[in-house]
Amino acid sequence: MKLIFKFLAITTLTSSTALFTSCGSLSGSKPKEVVVPVKTSKPSLSSQATLAKKVLNHPKITLLRKQVSGRLDSASSYHNIASTARGYSAKRSSYGTAPGGYVKLRKQMLQTMLYLADTKGYSYRITSIAGGSHSRTSRHYAGIAFDVDMINGRKVSYSNPYYKAFMRAGRAKGATEVLGPGNKAHSSHVHLAWPR
Ligand SMILES: [Zn+2]
Incomplete structure (x- = not known):
């Protein structure tokens, strides 16, 4: 008292x-x-599973269910996102230079997928995340890269009017390896990757 x-x-x-x-x-x-007000920490960011669920159900994001090569190996972008949404790691492919095994997808990358669709308004198709065969030291294998071959209903190429701004948006969200038409072996897709 x-x-x-x-x-x-x-x-x-x-x-x-x-x-x-x-x-x-x-x-x-x-x-x-x-x-003295109790210090509250910032609300925690969504988990990978929550983010992946949003990506999986996003009307503007299409996920390829097979490899670009046509191969069916449960390591497609669809499979990677679906297993992450269930709380599992994403499967890597086991052909070419792909190392096999599994990897956790990075949160920042999943957030960027949603940012590109929600904030920037792009509809796009992801052809590859952790799966597929890429260069030997590819960041795809680390769960920190994804490829896009369609933006706003048009194939990625020099004549696609959206790919440059799309790449810039990826860079703004922390991607440090940003490749597309004009870069070697990227005339038909955009590659966004985060630092290791
Ligand atoms: Zn790539």
Whole structure:
């Protein structure tokens, strides 16, 4: 009671009746808790599974269910996102230079997939994430890269009017390896990758 009184005395200096009222309602708690607000941490970011679920069900994002080569190996972009949405790692392919095994997809990349569709308004198709055969040290195998071959209903090529801005948007979201038409072996797709 003594402590509450002390607190009331402090608040009177700057207070209004409203403060007194709120004080009364808090009379059961320690004054210290009233004066020093409990520090709350920032709300935690969505988990990979939650983000992947959104990607999976996003009307503007199409996920290829096979490899670009036509191969069916459960490591397609669709399979990668679907297993991440269920809380599992994404499967890598086991042909060419692909190392096989599984890898967790990075949150930042999944967030960017949603950003490109939601904030930037692109509809696009992802042809490859952790699966497929790429260069030997490809960031795809680390779960930090994805490829896009269609943007706003048009194939990625020099004449696609959207790919440059799409690449810029990826760079703005932290992608450091951004390739597309004009770069070797990327005339038909955009590649976005994050630092290791
Ligand atoms: Zn790529």
